Amino acid sequence: MRIVFKLPDQSQVDVDASEGQSLMRAAVDNGIPGILGDCGGQCACATCHIYIDQDWIGKIGPANLDSTENMMLEGAPVDIRSNSRLGCQIILNADCDGLIVQVPEGQ
Amino acid sequence: MEQVHAQQTDSLDALDVSHPSIYRDDRWRPLFSRLRAEDPVHYCPTSRTGPYWAITRYEDIIRVDTDPISFSSSYTRGGVTLDDRTSSQSFMQMDAPVHTAKRKKVTPIVAPNNLAQMESLIRERAARVLDGLPRNEEFNWVDKVSIELTSMMLATLFDFPVEERRQLVHWSDVITADLEDPKSPIRTEEERRNVLADFYRSMVEIWKRRQEEPPRFDIISILAHDPEMQKASLQEVTSVLGLFLVGGNDTTRNSMSGGVWGFSQFPDEWAKLRADPKLLENAVAEIIRFQTPVIYERRTATRDVEVGGKKIAEGDRVAMWYISGNRDEDVFQDAERLRVDRPNARQHIAFGMGPHRCIGSRLAEMQLRVLWEEVLARDLKIEVLAPPTYAFSNLVRSPVELPVRIKG
Numbered sequence: 001m002r003i004v005f006k007l008p009d010q011s012q013v014d015v016d017a018s019e020g021q022s023l024m025r026a027a028v029d030n031g032i033p034g035i036l037g038d039c040g041g042q043c044a045c046a047t048c049h050i051y052i053d054q055d056w057i058g059k060i061g062p063a064n065l066d067s068t069e070n071m072m073l074e075g076a077p078v079d080i081r082s083n084s085r086l087g088c089q090i091i092l093n094a095d096c097d098g099l100i101v102q103v104p105e106g107q
Numbered sequence: 108m109e110q111v112h113a114q115q116t117d118s119l120d121a122l123d124v125s126h127p128s129i130y131r132d133d134r135w136r137p138l139f140s141r142l143r144a145e146d147p148v149h150y151c152p153t154s155r156t157g158p159y160w161a162i163t164r165y166e167d168i169i170r171v172d173t174d175p176i177s178f179s180s181s182y183t184r185g186g187v188t189l190d191d192r193t194s195s196q197s198f199m200q201m202d203a204p205v206h207t208a209k210r211k212k213v214t215p216i217v218a219p220n221n222l223a224q225m226e227s228l229i230r231e232r233a234a235r236v237l238d239g240l241p242r243n244e245e246f247n248w249v250d251k252v253s254i255e256l257t258s259m260m261l262a263t264l265f266d267f268p269v270e271e272r273r274q275l276v277h278w279s280d281v282i283t284a285d286l287e288d289p290k291s292p293i294r295t296e297e298e299r300r301n302v303l304a305d306f307y308r309s310m311v312e313i314w315k316r317r318q319e320e321p322p323r324f325d326i327i328s329i330l331a332h333d334p335e336m337q338k339a340s341l342q343e344v345t346s347v348l349g350l351f352l353v354g355g356n357d358t359t360r361n362s363m364s365g366g367v368w369g370f371s372q373f374p375d376e377w378a379k380l381r382a383d384p385k386l387l388e389n390a391v392a393e394i395i396r397f398q399t400p401v402i403y404e405r406r407t408a409t410r411d412v413e414v415g416g417k418k419i420a421e422g423d424r425v426a427m428w429y430i431s432g433n434r435d436e437d438v439f440q441d442a443e444r445l446r447v448d449r450p451n452a453r454q455h456i457a458f459g460m461g462p463h464r465c466i467g468s469r470l471a472e473m474q475l476r477v478l479w480e481e482v483l484a485r486d487l488k489i490e491v492l493a494p495p496t497y498a499f500s501n502l503v504r505s506p507v508e509l510p511v512r513i514k515g
Binding site for chain 2: 045071072075077078
């Protein structure tokens with residue numbers, strides 16, 4: 001499936017991802033700048049913070065208020081928005097084909 | 108004698124990994140491999156700072172570090188070091204939601220945008236320091252390179268006069284000093300308080316000047332212009348500035364020394380990096396794992412909680428031994444080896460994990476990357492003449508002397 005990463009410099013990178021992979025893994029494997037995934041996907045470092053495109057947030061859903069993900073997002077260096085997620089917590093499925101996400105500036 | 112020694116080492120129950128001499132003498136490795144294998148969540152009933160739990164496996168450390176509800180950092184419960192140092196009251200020694208809000212205020216100082224602006228300055232300094240090093244004669248790498256570069260960085264972060272940078276190092280050393288250390292710069296807690304009062308007075312003076320000036324990106328200016336911090340207690344202000352002082356000093360300094368020692372033990376890794384400098388980014392993460400400049404951090408259980416099958420009771424001290432997690436063979440194969448192309452080097456826990464993860468990690472990585480880029484650019488041949496000697500500390504793994512010679 002195809003995932004679109006919009007970068008802070010207005011460019012965009014399309015990557016090939018597979019079902020069952022996390023969004024963080026898809027980004028790291030394709031060298032998307034600004035997505036580091038330092039903790040390897042354990043929701044423990046907030047270095048895979050991304051904004052989900054407004055057209056997609058309904059389908060992907062926001063971070064749960066009481067979740068570890070939300071706690072980690074609150075400590076992320078870049079401001080969080082209502083469409084903020086940690087890439088490692090989004091496991092890609094067939095419905096995610098064409099997903100558009102924005103890499104926050106200054107991450 | 109031989110027998111007594113054997114008995115002592117056989118008894119796991121009394122094993123205490125918190126004594127600073129273990130790190131000064133660099134004999135922590137077998138102790139932690141034994142704990143990871145035989146008793147990974149280990150209760151130590153007696154130590155010089157009282158009973159505590161030692162968390163030694165990578166997975167269990169992450170479990171504790173990412174559960175701030177069960178494991179508090181708050182100074183009201185004893186803070187983040189085993190000695191119950193309740194006088195340290197920065198956001199690092201607080202829990203959510205206050206921790207989150209206060210931490211957010213200071214992250215811009217070390218945010219990537221600000222870092223990009225600092226890079227050329229850091230490079231220029233690294234170049235100047237390396238070019239000024241003696242050739243074909245012995246010198247102490249720690250003093251001439253690691254302390255020199257990190258203290259200049261501190262001066263920049265504080266916008267402190269760069270020619271007075273060693274004063275910042277002294278204050279940082281006094282904050283972390285262990286009073287039992289024969290080489291400690293201070294002898295009593297009272298002396299520590301007096302020196303820190305000097306630090307505070309000096310900071311307040313700069314603070315007042317910054318308040319009159321437009322906001323800038325140094326730590327003192329950011330705090331001086333923050334309405335919340337203006338209401339903060341003297342204790343908190345000193346603690347936050349102290350946190351930046353120590354965080355920016357006694358960590359990257361140690362990795363700058365540890366990398367040289369690592370490459371000297373594994374020259375083939377240096378050859379690999381020289382042949383393929385693209386590995387540097389990964390090599391920097393690996394150097395930080397290999398060194399692990401902060402040995403442990405403490406939490407306090409807020410309720411009865413189970414970790415690795417052991418029942419930890421509310422109020423118990425819990426020490427996460429990052430130094431041990433970074434040597435966990437289940438995660439890092441051949442963990443004692445520095446491997447510049449280690450595939451999962453970035454997953455080291457030297458910066459901690461969870462909401463208190465080091466905010467200066469990107470700055471640390473940049474400083475190390477620039478230093479090694481400049482060493483590579485000059486193709487310096489650094490010969491280590493003896494293994495490092497380490498500070499008497501259970502908190503920072505801090506090489507004090509690393510005698511080297513550069514072939515010229």
